[in-house]
Amino acid sequence: MIKVTLKDGSVKEYEAGTTVMQVAESISAGLARVALAAEIDGEVKELSTVLDKDCSLNLLTFDSEGGKHAFRHTASHVMAQAVKRLYPNAKLAIGPAIDNGFYYDFEIDKTFTSEDLEKIEKEMEKIVKEDLPLERYTLPRAEAIKFMEEKGEPYKVELIRDLPEDATISFYKQGDFTDLCAGPHVPSTGKIKAFKLTQIAGAYWRGNEKNKMLQRIYGTAFAKKNELEEYLAMIEEAKKRDHNKIGRELDYFTTVDYIGQGLPILMPKGAKVIQILQRFVEDEEERRGYLLTKTPFMAKRELYKISGHWDHYRDGMFVMGDPKSFEDPNAEIFALRPMTCPFQFQVYLAHLRSYRDLPMRFNETSTLFRNESSGEMHGLIRVRQFTISEGHLACMPEQLEEEFAGCVNLALFMLKAVGLDGDVSYRFSKWDPNDKKKYIGTEEQWNEVQGRMREILNDLKIPYTEADGEAAFYGPKLDIQIKNVFGKEDTLITVQIDFLLAEKYGMVYVDRDGQKKYPYVIHRTSIGCYERTLALLIEKYAGALPIWLAPVQVKLLPIIDKQHGYAKKVCDKLQSYGLRVETDLRNEKIGYKIREAQMEKVPYMLVIGDKEMENGQVAVRSRKEGDLGPMPLDKFIEKITEEVRNRVL
RNA sequence: GCCAACUUGGCUCAGUCGGUAGAGCAGCGCAUUCGUAAUGCGCAGGUCGCCGGUUCGAAUCCGGCAGUUGGCUCCA
Numbered sequence: 001m002i003k004v005t006l007k008d009g010s011v012k013e014y015e016a017g018t019t020v021m022q023v024a025e026s027i028s029a030g031l032a033r034v035a036l037a038a039e040i041d042g043e044v045k046e047l048s049t050v051l052d053k054d055c056s057l058n059l060l061t062f063d064s065e066g067g068k069h070a071f072r073h074t075a076s077h078v079m080a081q082a083v084k085r086l087y088p089n090a091k092l093a094i095g096p097a098i099d100n101g102f103y104y105d106f107e108i109d110k111t112f113t114s115e116d117l118e119k120i121e122k123e124m125e126k127i128v129k130e131d132l133p134l135e136r137y138t139l140p141r142a143e144a145i146k147f148m149e150e151k152g153e154p155y156k157v158e159l160i161r162d163l164p165e166d167a168t169i170s171f172y173k174q175g176d177f178t179d180l181c182a183g184p185h186v187p188s189t190g191k192i193k194a195f196k197l198t199q200i201a202g203a204y205w206r207g208n209e210k211n212k213m214l215q216r217i218y219g220t221a222f223a224k225k226n227e228l229e230e231y232l233a234m235i236e237e238a239k240k241r242d243h244n245k246i247g248r249e250l251d252y253f254t255t256v257d258y259i260g261q262g263l264p265i266l267m268p269k270g271a272k273v274i275q276i277l278q279r280f281v282e283d284e285e286e287r288r289g290y291l292l293t294k295t296p297f298m299a300k301r302e303l304y305k306i307s308g309h310w311d312h313y314r315d316g317m318f319v320m321g322d323p324k325s326f327e328d329p330n331a332e333i334f335a336l337r338p339m340t341c342p343f344q345f346q347v348y349l350a351h352l353r354s355y356r357d358l359p360m361r362f363n364e365t366s367t368l369f370r371n372e373s374s375g376e377m378h379g380l381i382r383v384r385q386f387t388i389s390e391g392h393l394a395c396m397p398e399q400l401e402e403e404f405a406g407c408v409n410l411a412l413f414m415l416k417a418v419g420l421d422g423d424v425s426y427r428f429s430k431w432d433p434n435d436k437k438k439y440i441g442t443e444e445q446w447n448e449v450q451g452r453m454r455e456i457l458n459d460l461k462i463p464y465t466e467a468d469g470e471a472a473f474y475g476p477k478l479d480i481q482i483k484n485v486f487g488k489e490d491t492l493i494t495v496q497i498d499f500l501l502a503e504k505y506g507m508v509y510v511d512r513d514g515q516k517k518y519p520y521v522i523h524r525t526s527i528g529c530y531e532r533t534l535a536l537l538i539e540k541y542a543g544a545l546p547i548w549l550a551p552v553q554v555k556l557l558p559i560i561d562k563q564h565g566y567a568k569k570v571c572d573k574l575q576s577y578g579l580r581v582e583t584d585l586r587n588e589k590i591g592y593k594i595r596e597a598q599m600e601k602v603p604y605m606l607v608i609g610d611k612e613m614e615n616g617q618v619a620v621r622s623r624k625e626g627d628l629g630p631m632p633l634d635k636f637i638e639k640i641t642e643e644v645r646n647r648v649l
Numbered sequence: 650g651c652c653a654a655c656u657u658g659g660c661u662c663a664g665u666c667g668g669u670a671g672a673g674c675a676g677c678g679c680a681u682u683c684g685u686a687a688u689g690c691g692c693a694g695g696u697c698g699c700c701g702g703u704u705c706g707a708a709u710c711c712g713g714c715a716g717u718u719g720g721c722u723c724c725a
Contacts, residue, residue: 103720111652111653112653113653113654114654199653199719199720200652200653200654200719200720201652201653201719201720201721202651202652202653202720202721203651203652203720203721203722204651204652204721204722207721207722208722209650209651209721209722209723213651213652213721213722214652214721215652215653216652216720216721218720244717244718248660249660255716255717256716257698257699257715257716257717258715258716260716261715261716261717307725308725309725312725313724313725316723316724316725338725339725341725368725370724370725372723372724373650373651373722373723373724374650375650375651375652375720375721375722375723376650376722376723376724377717378718378719379718382724472725473725474725486719486720488719488720490724491724496725523725557685559682559683559684560682560683561682562682587681587682587683588683588687588688589681589682589683589684589687589688590683590684590685591683591684591685591686591687591688592686592687592688593685593686594684594685594686595685595686595687596686596687597686598685598686599686605685607684607685609684610684611684619684619685621685626685627685
């Protein structure tokens with residue numbers, strides 16, 4: 001007999017050799033029906049797993065991450081089986097479960113179309129109906145390779161060859177289809193009742209652009225039909241908030257073909273929001289001891305050579321002049337700046353610094369130029385010219401923690417002010433010890449500074465995840481990540497510790513002992529790039545920006561032209577309080593004016609008719625709450641200025 | 650850069666088998682002076698993204714380029 005400890009802590013005894021499924025059945029038929037996989041001593045396994053020793057057991061349904069994962073992973077096998085039935089010469093690559101679904105990569109000489117997806121879905125439905133059991137078995141390495149060679153699956157052969165010598169090589173068979181796979185899977189294809197293939201995309205084999213591009217089919221799957229429908233509806237809703245669509249509709253920005261890709265035009269409304277944010281950021285930074293700088297937008301290549309940027313990132317820079325002269329060491333070559341660091345370092349270098357000067361904090365509203373590849377541009381999120389709330393701090397080792405914490409706190413303050421604090425995640429971006437060429441500095445240096453950064457992050461109690469290979473070439477980063485409406489993640493804010501560039505640029509301070517020493521440099525942004533931040537704010541609020549950021553805060557709507565004089569007085573008074581006001585003097589009905597103001601997402605509409613004119617009132621309509629009725633103008637001013645002051649979201 | 654889809658008046662979109670472009674909204678004019686999400690009538694507006702090819706004839710078919718979108722790769 002073996003002892004099985006269940007999730008609720010209860011311990012049950014079973015014969016050795018009992019399967020997980022039998023345990024589930026012994027608990028309840030209902031549980032056995034919805035169980036998809038099981039966590040055995042912390043490892044996710046399938047329900048057919050035989051229990052032969054004491055263990056802890058947690059049965060997983062679709063509501064758990066492990067359950068979802070097994071379910072969607074099985075859905076990807078069902079899709080691959082359908083593709084193989086319809087297109088036998090398709091070669092299988094990989095097909096994992098991902099965040100909201102699954103994909104499978106194929107090599108095939110035809111191009112998949114949306115009609116093909118429908119056909120594949122139909123075939124998948126058949127496979128689900130056939131309710132094929134998934135059977136796991138293992139093969140020794142040589143046999144596994146032979147098996148996949150005979151099947152004509154070169155990608156699978158490559159995957160097996162790359163497995164460690166002692167790896168267990170497992171296969172899953174469902175009817176006429178067998179795939180190399182570590183599992184786990186749900187018991188049979190009949191479980192996958194609600195699924196949808198969502199898109200076709202190209203993807204490089206093993207994520208390397210030097211490899212062949214395969215065709216990837218994305219899909220999603222749910223335990224219930226209505227959950228799938230809800231999910232698809234949610235995706236559609238999210239797309240309606242796409243900043244690229246409403247940002248243009250609401251006149252925040254536009255693009256012009258002959259200006260070029262990744263070079264958006266900020267319209268008056270977009271420019272206004274960015275101006276408000278910039279002033280807010282610069283004022284707050286000044287309060288926190290930052291010194292504002294303004295440095296040139298371009299420099300001779302020598303400046304970038306010192307840092308290593310010229311060698312690391314020349315392809316991504318806009319270098320001016322004849323490319324043939326770039327290799328001529330005597331030519332004078334200028335390049336637009338892709339980052340601010342070496343420019344702002346010159347401010348530090350202008351004087352010999354003492355330990356008494358440190359920490360020094362420099363900020364700059366800095367416009368940068370990066371020659372992003374053509375496929376990378378996206379609305380305002382990824383562009384070729386952007387303006388970042390940039391800053392660099394120089395400090396002594398014993399000041400590092402406090403200064404880093406200060407930067408993080410400033411970033412969190414900004415996020416809270418714009419209401420994005422609940423939408424971000426934190427990533428501790430480290431170097432890739434297996435790809436040292438990409439970085440400068442030694443392994444010892446990296447280990448030391450990453451160790452310090454981890455301590456600081458832990459002290460700050462930031463819930464971060466760690467990522468190898470995401471560091472800057474000169475140091476580790478805390479990246480504050482955010483997802484756009486398509487679920488794609490981007491870095492909004494970053495705080496980086498740099499222990500290498502000070503030395504390259506000869507930045508020193510004279511310490512108490514009279515010795516010249518290199519300071520730590522923190523590269524940081526407080527609210528990120530204004531264009532990107534604006535984009536995410538538009539998506540977060542579906543265009544209805546918080547009142548303190550709204551480009552137009554109040555719209556005055558006189559009912560007939562008799563009230564235009566009073567409207568002008570109201571407008572002047574509101575503007576004298578620093579409020580952003582527009583007046584709609586057109587000869588249109590009030591319902592029409594309200595509809596337009598509402599669609600423009602103006603926070604407050606003030607309807608002005610005879611009654612208001614006579615009583616010194618305004619009839620207030622909120623974009624959120626609708627008609628609030630008339631109130632004295634002074635009372636409205638009190639209300640709105642307080643909301644602006646408190647940055648009500 | 651790679652894979653794919655898309656590009657028709659300011660915007661959203663129609664446009665069958667290739668026969669020479671149509672609607673709604675916006676704009677302009679006139680009438681209407683109106684109380685919380687669209688007043689009526691009229692007018693104007695397009696070498697169908699650009700370049701080339703096939704054809705008697707191209708928005709429609711083919712090729713190239715540009716831009717937009719999703720994905721991959723990249724992101725100092």
